[in-house]
Amino acid sequence: MAISVENLSKRYGEQWAVKELSFSAGSGEIVGFLGPNGAGKSTTMKIITGYLAADGGSVEVCGLNPENQGMEVRRRIGYLPEHNPLYLDMYVREYLAFAGGLSGLRGKHLKKRVDEMIDITGLGLECHKHIAALSKGYRQRVGLAQALIHDPEVLILDEPTSGLDPNQVLDIRQLITALGKEKTVMLSTHIMQEVEAICDRVVIINKGQKVADDRLENLRSQSAGNQSVRIQFASPVQETFLQQIGEDIQYAHLGDNRWRLTAADSNLRQRASQFALKHNLEVLELAAERNSLEEIFQTLTRRVDDI
Amino acid sequence: MWTIYKKEIRSFLSSLIAYVVMVVFLTAIGLFMWMIKGTTVFDLGVAGMDVLFQFAPLVFVFLVSAVTMKSFAEEKRLGTLETLTTHPVSDWGIIFGKFLAALSLLVFSLIPTLIYYFTIHRLGDPPGNLDTGATWGSYAGLILLGAAYVSIGLFSSVMTDNQIVALILSMSLCLAFYLLFGLAGEVEWMQGFDRGLEWFGLEYHYRSISRGVADTRDLMYFFSFVAVFLYLTKFKFSARKW
Numbered sequence: 082m083a084i085s086v087e088n089l090s091k092r093y094g095e096q097w098a099v100k101e102l103s104f105s106a107g108s109g110e111i112v113g114f115l116g117p118n119g120a121g122k123s124t125t126m127k128i129i130t131g132y133l134a135a136d137g138g139s140v141e142v143c144g145l146n147p148e149n150q151g152m153e154v155r156r157r158i159g160y161l162p163e164h165n166p167l168y169l170d171m172y173v174r175e176y177l178a179f180a181g182g183l184s185g186l187r188g189k190h191l192k193k194r195v196d197e198m199i200d201i202t203g204l205g206l207e208c209h210k211h212i213a214a215l216s217k218g219y220r221q222r223v224g225l226a227q228a229l230i231h232d233p234e235v236l237i238l239d240e241p242t243s244g245l246d247p248n249q250v251l252d253i254r255q256l257i258t259a260l261g262k263e264k265t266v267m268l269s270t271h272i273m274q275e276v277e278a279i280c281d282r283v284v285i286i287n288k289g290q291k292v293a294d295d296r297l298e299n300l301r302s303q304s305a306g307n308q309s310v311r312i313q314f315a316s317p318v319q320e321t322f323l324q325q326i327g328e329d330i331q332y333a334h335l336g337d338n339r340w341r342l343t344a345a346d347s348n349l350r351q352r353a354s355q356f357a358l359k360h361n362l363e364v365l366e367l368a369a370e371r372n373s374l375e376e377i378f379q380t381l382t383r384r385v386d387d388i
Numbered sequence: 389m390w391t392i393y394k395k396e397i398r399s400f401l402s403s404l405i406a407y408v409v410m411v412v413f414l415t416a417i418g419l420f421m422w423m424i425k426g427t428t429v430f431d432l433g434v435a436g437m438d439v440l441f442q443f444a445p446l447v448f449v450f451l452v453s454a455v456t457m458k459s460f461a462e463e464k465r466l467g468t469l470e471t472l473t474t475h476p477v478s479d480w481g482i483i484f485g486k487f488l489a490a491l492s493l494l495v496f497s498l499i500p501t502l503i504y505y506f507t508i509h510r511l512g513d514p515p516g517n518l519d520t521g522a523t524w525g526s527y528a529g530l531i532l533l534g535a536a537y538v539s540i541g542l543f544s545s546v547m548t549d550n551q552i553v554a555l556i557l558s559m560s561l562c563l564a565f566y567l568l569f570g571l572a573g574e575v576e577w578m579q580g581f582d583r584g585l586e587w588f589g590l591e592y593h594y595r596s597i598s599r600g601v602a603d604t605r606d607l608m609y610f611f612s613f614v615a616v617f618l619y620l621t622k623f624k625f626s627a628r629k630w
Binding site for chain 1: 391394395399402403466467468470472473474475476478629
């Protein structure tokens with residue numbers, strides 16, 4: 082296992098930021114680390130990189146402990162911290178050379194890696210600029226280049242696409258997907274589409290505790306028992322009239338003669354359309370709602386709130 | 389460590405700090421030595437560099453504090469400390485890198501004052517009538533004193549993420565360690581301890597080395613002083629994890 086976390090706990094004062102968290106990531110896997118703001122994502126990542134010490138539990142990166150074997154772990158990790166801190170008074174090349182130098186790269190090899198990183202992250206046109214003069218998207222690329230320069234086995238990326246415009250988000254995602262073919266990538270986010278777009282597996286945490294840890298398909302099928310269908314009629318329909326479709330169905334009026342029908346039945350769409358045909362109702366729209374990760378996320382993170 | 393050292397030096401050079409520090413230092417010392425009535429070499433009537441070595445420790449208090457104030461405070465505020473400490477560099481590597489970089493800047497800013505040495509060397513009657521031993525001793529003392537100040541400055545900077553707080557803390561501590569123990573010895577009810585108290589201050593050992601006699605006790609004092617403050621810096625720095 083490239084990353085394995087067991088019963089990890091971390092407390093800030095009286096508050097548990099992370100509590101009894103366990104998960105692991107195999108090599109060559111892109112793991113999405115998901116959770117609402119303040120769920121403990123960044124804290125967990127800081128502990129994995131060895132920036133913070135845990136109050137309980139254990140962490141292993143490539144079989145090494147970040148607390149005792151910090152140097153070895155740091156050599157194997159590329160880390161992009163939240164908010165992507167950079168030295169604004171440095172030039173792009175200068176900064177990358179500095180980051181590479183910190184990781185022990187020297188001389189020609191260092192220079193070659195700097196060039197490669199500029200190439201991979203698409204910084205070519207900006208590479209002679211001051212970091213302070215770069216836009217947020219390019220700064221993010223510098224942050225990524227910095228994390229990659231020593232060719233680490235494990236990449237820890239804390240919200241790599243936050244604050245970027247849609248094109249930049251796409252670029253960065255493509256880059257991460259490409260990187261994930263060889264490396265273990267763990268990235269945190271609170272954007273569901275991101276996970277859907279690039280992750281193999283997802284770990285969802287809420288209030289410092291794990292609420293889900295599975296492959297995306299499995300997560301979908303787990304909650305796929307419930308089907309939702311959206312249907313819009315041309316003219317107003319009474320709910321009591323609609324209920325003739327079946328008693329196992331939940332009806333929700335969305336306004337504008339639009340209804341959402343939810344039931345544990347995969348034939349829901351057929352039933353709705355047959356009903357409309359039978360009563361000669363004009364249907365403007367009939368669509369199955371995909372059980373999106375967003376909903377899964379909401380149900381999972383709310384569930385903990387209720388307990 | 390050398391990567392950090394190089395980065396610090398370049399940051400001094402590119403952020404004007406280095407130039408401002410040197411200009412202020414050389415202007416202040418130059419004024420005291422040659423221009424301001426009452427303190428100049430000519431007023432003293434002796435071919436010596438006492439003026440430099442008398443005022444430099446006080447000017448250094450301000451300069452060193454200005455140079456070191458951002459070393460940790462700024463990195464903490466920007467969050468770059470997180471990138472730095474998650475790379476394979478030890479805490480001591482970071483501290484020594486910053487320490488040596490600041491010290492190098494001080495030594496470098498002293499180099500132009502060598503011109504004064506040669507000037508006064510010529511001005512002597514007969515030329516060359518200058519206490520060379522004491523002069524080199526004083527330079528050594530000044531560098532050691534600078535090292536002590538730098539260690540205080542780093543310690544002050546690691547205590548806070550606000551540069552101004554670091555600056556004020558550092559200046560206060562430097563002044564306190566340089567002057568306070570000597571002054572305390574002059575307070576009437578402390579007369580009995582004045583020698584002992586003085587011994588704890590930086591000034592006493594600086595003066596002692598300035599005489600041109602390399603006393604191992606004074607050297608040990610400075611090394612221990614620097615070691616203690618760097619160790620405190622390391623202690624606070626490593627405590628970030630908890």
